[in-house]
Amino acid sequence: MVFSSLTFLYLFLPLSLIFHYSTKNDLFRNIFLTVFSLVFYAWAEPMWIFLMVFTALFDYSTGLYIEKKRDTSWAKVGLIVSISVNIGLLVAYKYGGFIYDNLSYFLPLPFDRPHNSLPVGISFYTFMVISYVVDIYRGEIKAQRNPLNFLMFISLFQHLVAGPIVRYSQISEQVEKRNVDWSRLSEGITRFCIGLFKKVAIANVAGVLVDKYLNTQLYSLSSYESWFGIVMFSIQLYFDFSGYSDMAIGLAKLFGFDFHENFKHPYAAISVGDFYRRWHISLGRFFRDYVYIPLGGNRRYQDRNILIVWFLTGLWHGANWNFALWGTYFGVMMVLEKHLKFVLDKTPRIFKHGYTLILIVFSRAIFYFVDFNKLTYFVGNLFYSKHSINAGFLSDITTHMFWFILVVLLCIPWDEIYPTEHPLRNRIALQYAYVRPFANVFLLVLSTMLLVNATYNPFLYTRF
Amino acid sequence: MDKKINVFLFFALVFGFSIGFIFMPKADISNKEKRKLATFPTLNSENYLAGIWTKQVDKYVDDHFPFRMSFISATDFFHAAKGFQLEHSERVVVLPKKKAKHQEKTIDSTKSQMAFLDEFEEKYAGSMLIIDGCVYPMGGGSPAMSKYFADMINEYASTFKDQRVFSAVAPLSSAFIPVEKYAHYNSQNKRTLLAIKHNLKGGSIFCDIFNELNEHSNTKLYFGTDHHWKPLGAYYGYVAFCKAAGLDAVPLEKMTQKVKYNFLGTMYQHTQDPTVRDHPDTMEYWIPKVQTEAFKFGPYTTDKPLKTKVFYESSRGGNTYSTFLGGDEPLIRIQTGINNGKKAVVIKNSMGNAFAVFLVNHYQEIWVVDFRYSKHNLTKIIKENNINDIVFAVGMYAAMSNGTIGMMRRLATQSGVYVPQNNPESHDPNIEQNQHLDSTDKE
Numbered sequence: 001m002v003f004s005s006l007t008f009l010y011l012f013l014p015l016s017l018i019f020h021y022s023t024k025n026d027l028f029r030n031i032f033l034t035v036f037s038l039v040f041y042a043w044a045e046p047m048w049i050f051l052m053v054f055t056a057l058f059d060y061s062t063g064l065y066i067e068k069k070r071d072t073s074w075a076k077v078g079l080i081v082s083i084s085v086n087i088g089l090l091v092a093y094k095y096g097g098f099i100y101d102n103l104s105y106f107l108p109l110p111f112d113r114p115h116n117s118l119p120v121g122i123s124f125y126t127f128m129v130i131s132y133v134v135d136i137y138r139g140e141i142k143a144q145r146n147p148l149n150f151l152m153f154i155s156l157f158q159h160l161v162a163g164p165i166v167r168y169s170q171i172s173e174q175v176e177k178r179n180v181d182w183s184r185l186s187e188g189i190t191r192f193c194i195g196l197f198k199k200v201a202i203a204n205v206a207g208v209l210v211d212k213y214l215n216t217q218l219y220s221l222s223s224y225e226s227w228f229g230i231v232m233f234s235i236q237l238y239f240d241f242s243g244y245s246d247m248a249i250g251l252a253k254l255f256g257f258d259f260h261e262n263f264k265h266p267y268a269a270i271s272v273g274d275f276y277r278r279w280h281i282s283l284g285r286f287f288r289d290y291v292y293i294p295l296g297g298n299r300r301y302q303d304r305n306i307l308i309v310w311f312l313t314g315l316w317h318g319a320n321w322n323f324a325l326w327g328t329y330f331g332v333m334m335v336l337e338k339h340l341k342f343v344l345d346k347t348p349r350i351f352k353h354g355y356t357l358i359l360i361v362f363s364r365a366i367f368y369f370v371d372f373n374k375l376t377y378f379v380g381n382l383f384y385s386k387h388s389i390n391a392g393f394l395s396d397i398t399t400h401m402f403w404f405i406l407v408v409l410l411c412i413p414w415d416e417i418y419p420t421e422h423p424l425r426n427r428i429a430l431q432y433a434y435v436r437p438f439a440n441v442f443l444l445v446l447s448t449m450l451l452v453n454a455t456y457n458p459f460l461y462t463r464f
Numbered sequence: 465m466d467k468k469i470n471v472f473l474f475f476a477l478v479f480g481f482s483i484g485f486i487f488m489p490k491a492d493i494s495n496k497e498k499r500k501l502a503t504f505p506t507l508n509s510e511n512y513l514a515g516i517w518t519k520q521v522d523k524y525v526d527d528h529f530p531f532r533m534s535f536i537s538a539t540d541f542f543h544a545a546k547g548f549q550l551e552h553s554e555r556v557v558v559l560p561k562k563k564a565k566h567q568e569k570t571i572d573s574t575k576s577q578m579a580f581l582d583e584f585e586e587k588y589a590g591s592m593l594i595i596d597g598c599v600y601p602m603g604g605g606s607p608a609m610s611k612y613f614a615d616m617i618n619e620y621a622s623t624f625k626d627q628r629v630f631s632a633v634a635p636l637s638s639a640f641i642p643v644e645k646y647a648h649y650n651s652q653n654k655r656t657l658l659a660i661k662h663n664l665k666g667g668s669i670f671c672d673i674f675n676e677l678n679e680h681s682n683t684k685l686y687f688g689t690d691h692h693w694k695p696l697g698a699y700y701g702y703v704a705f706c707k708a709a710g711l712d713a714v715p716l717e718k719m720t721q722k723v724k725y726n727f728l729g730t731m732y733q734h735t736q737d738p739t740v741r742d743h744p745d746t747m748e749y750w751i752p753k754v755q756t757e758a759f760k761f762g763p764y765t766t767d768k769p770l771k772t773k774v775f776y777e778s779s780r781g782g783n784t785y786s787t788f789l790g791g792d793e794p795l796i797r798i799q800t801g802i803n804n805g806k807k808a809v810v811i812k813n814s815m816g817n818a819f820a821v822f823l824v825n826h827y828q829e830i831w832v833v834d835f836r837y838s839k840h841n842l843t844k845i846i847k848e849n850n851i852n853d854i855v856f857a858v859g860m861y862a863a864m865s866n867g868t869i870g871m872m873r874r875l876a877t878q879s880g881v882y883v884p885q886n887n888p889e890s891h892d893p894n895i896e897q898n899q900h901l902d903s904t905d906k907e
Binding site: 001005006007009010011013014017042043044045046047182183185186189190193201205211212216390391392394395396397398399400401402403404433434436437438440441444445446448449450452453455456457 | 556
């Protein structure tokens, strides 16, 4: 199930809210939330639910074991076993086919290619349980005693499918007991409506244009259209992912949880490093805390560490070489930025912003095209194409003109330009408070309308 | 206070729609989409574990959401608000291919099995050009593919030496886009159809429909909101056929002219483009002054004829093109008041519907076979009824697809049952049903 579906919005969500708020008993609330989360997960993947439950129970046990054996070498053994099992499952289910393809290129393999479908959310919950056991090992958190509570933490439907990667330390108290007041509910609703709007009215609209300009015969594209297509993909990717994170954060608030921010206006970044401090923050922090720093961080072999982290970050996004290339591309950019810091520090902000945007948009091509032949052809097209502009390109620009303006406005970091203490912001916030409920209704109704419209499925001939 | 209002309004909306969904009456069909709406799926372990049941529940919720059609209609405002359309500007819409397997689960009968082979969904899926509210496919066929269609016609000509076999392929509307820079589609259509002509042999007869239409291209020959030709275009197709068959085409003035308004056809249904919506088609059509009696048959046999009509004058709205023969039926037999003993078989897709109705001017009996839906053995029909002429009246895309060409080829040998015909008295209850549907299809 996804948040941006009618089934979720108008059946699952109201039912889960009714059950959650039908009692004030924290145990019952946790039971209801766990059951609903499992139903949510099983909606898309009935079979893979066993894998997820196994992972949760396994790491619940290893967490207790590591805590019990802390400061002994058995704790380290427990940690290694836990990480090995979790990474092993991730590799087997996510990268099995990829590894097979690469090995069979060099040597004949005596077994068939694995054809597992990817268990939904496995990349997210695997990192959550790894951070959990490592934090216990480091003595930063206490292990959860109640298996139900731990299963609920792992399976919470708010973050299960597309993150953010929530660390146990962030919500350990809320797992036990949650307080919900009008303010938190209202904040959650506003955040959810904004996220839904970003997904349905921005990302999905951009997705149609992406399909039109990238999922086509590339030789028929002009350079202008190629750039247009890849800019649209950049918009789709950001609004899709950040919209989903907004919805997750909003939904978490509705049930009494506080998730950390996952995006902070990434397209306003002034360097590639800055970009990744704003984009998918929970993933960046995971790699920083559990890979980069243990490798030596900036104390030794920093360039190597950056490249390793970004190679892994790339592979985390997908089991294909283009993702590894994409990650390495950013690793190289960050190393270069580090060595050219003395030049970049003197560069005007507008130029830094410009070069960052170009590098980011360009990187989307590597992310989009899984096929290397298509990728090289497309990259060539970005700089030179014999083909002239196709019919309808101008019309696509004019018919989306106001939408483009809205997209730009939504990418601007208004909260950084007008920080909390700014008088203008306070004045507007005061007045907007009265508009907010109706703005949310508008966003929800508009999003619902677009979701319903997506169900329109006409046939040429009568199919009664 | 504003926070409480925020929470109250949100919950009121979410719970309101939920309650509406549960308690509001559910429709069985969507006339606008021309399809059955999803029914609530039966839960069993096999369906559930395969993830099918949950998908079907999603589909059920999607199809029965409160005020669904009102929401869909209201979406226009969002699309209009996204930007502005320059006057006379061109727009390209990409129509996605439908997923055939999923469709088959939701619909029944032989038609469903054929659905994915429909030449529209196979070929029209792709880029459509919209100019001044008219939709055109961006293509003009392939001269290379024409050989396969011509080969199939030639096989019929060599098998049925006592009959004349005609190739009457209609060009695409792209041949007549009224903008100079798209003239290459005109020549592409021409090259494709001439390639059919050059590959015909063994007595196969070519009807030069392109040339006939091209001579009248200053008038509107195709619908702007639908993928079919207008009856006037079909008439010029008929004129081209008459020239090839040595017949005198009946002038339009000697038929009864009628007109229907506000036709928003398939291209509007698929593109949902507001400029297309603002340019609905007007359909002028002509009814030959010939007495006719028609019977239709199911896909497999000819033992249960049901009475039907050559013109369904009550068809309107999205079904306006179903005026001709009541839409697509596997097999129709038309008997006319022309007592000249001449008989014809018309093998057609939907483009042939508007064409076939003009043939009642010249034949005593006409068998209209929809190659997509018919399982009848065409050889038996031709032999046992002493057919004189075999006419392949199809749109160009049907002649460009190995799938559809194969279906036309198989008609001659497939195993459907032919039962010798009497004039049955049975009456088709669907006539009333169709009329009812037609009259309610005003959306």
